[in-house]
Amino acid sequence: MEKIKLTIIIPTYNRADILIRTLKAIDEQDYNLNEVEVLVVDDHSDNNPEYLISNLKTKYCLRFFRMEKNVGAGMVRNRAIDLAQGKYLLFIGDDTIPDKSLIKEHIKLHDRNQNIAVLGYVRWAEEIRDEFMDYIAKIQFHYQNIKDKNDVKFHFYTSNISLEKKWFQTEKFNSKFKGYGLEDIEIGYRLENKGLRVIYNPNAMVSHIHHYNFNQFCERMEKVGESAVIFVNLHPELRRRYIPIFLNIFLIASFLLSMNALLGRKLYWRFNFIFNYFKGIKTEQYVEK
Helix, strand or coil: CCCCCEEEEEEECCCHHHHHHHHHHHCCCCCCHHHEEEEEEECCCCCCCHHHHHCCCCCCEEEEEECCCCCCHHHHHHHHHHHCCCCEEEEECCCEEECCCHHHHHHHHHHHCCCEEEEEEEEECHHHCCHHHHHHHHHHCCHHHCCCCCCCCCCCCCCEEEEEHHHHCCCCCCCCCCCCCCHHHHHHHHHHHCCCEEEEEEEEEEEECCCCCHHHHHHHHHHHHHHHHHHHHHCHHHHHHHCCCCHHHHHHHHHHHHCCHHHCHHHHHHHHHHHHHHHHHHHCCCCCC
């Protein structure tokens, strides 16, 4: 077997059916898969997916590791980083189906540049798209806010990003993030401060199979609010980026607006998301300083 150039890291938890689809799609990549290993790390799923994975026949080296207990996505990625053999690491999700050119689009930029991360594009899979999913796409992923695709800030999305393993010699995902949200943006912020430059390549695409309904996305936004408090406690200089001055006033105002269905469906959705984000901040017991 050729020397491993790229390790694809896939944390997984209770999504064995979609995980298998992801692994099969990697087998169709327009790239020399002898240079690729895929490392699946299971965060102690209720049903161990090892048997399903062991029956797959792949062109690439497929490795599996199971955590002894549920520890969260960040700690799973830390374990995977330690186990990875590739020079480059590509992080995707267990529910992200890669386009055939995904690896090629990542590696071609690494071959031309040094000290970079390549940020790919995540789109909703066609099978789950509807009016609501299309609306939340710009809230979940803020690609529309990218000002310079050759020097991207605050878009370190582990659903589709690659960089050299060497960057993790001194930096790892922070264990303080237990729930969903911002643990990847936080480590990206630290790495960018150490000289990592993030390049956006929208041609490196994956299709995300994760459907939300209204209540589920409200819950997600509350979790992001809780994570925002952890983030700003680690990086106080970013407090005003994630937590507004006069938080209580914004909380009350967004609550009142979230109750007004007369605003129209999309504004009703938006103010409910904002309210739940602020509620998450209060749940984490953020105190103005």
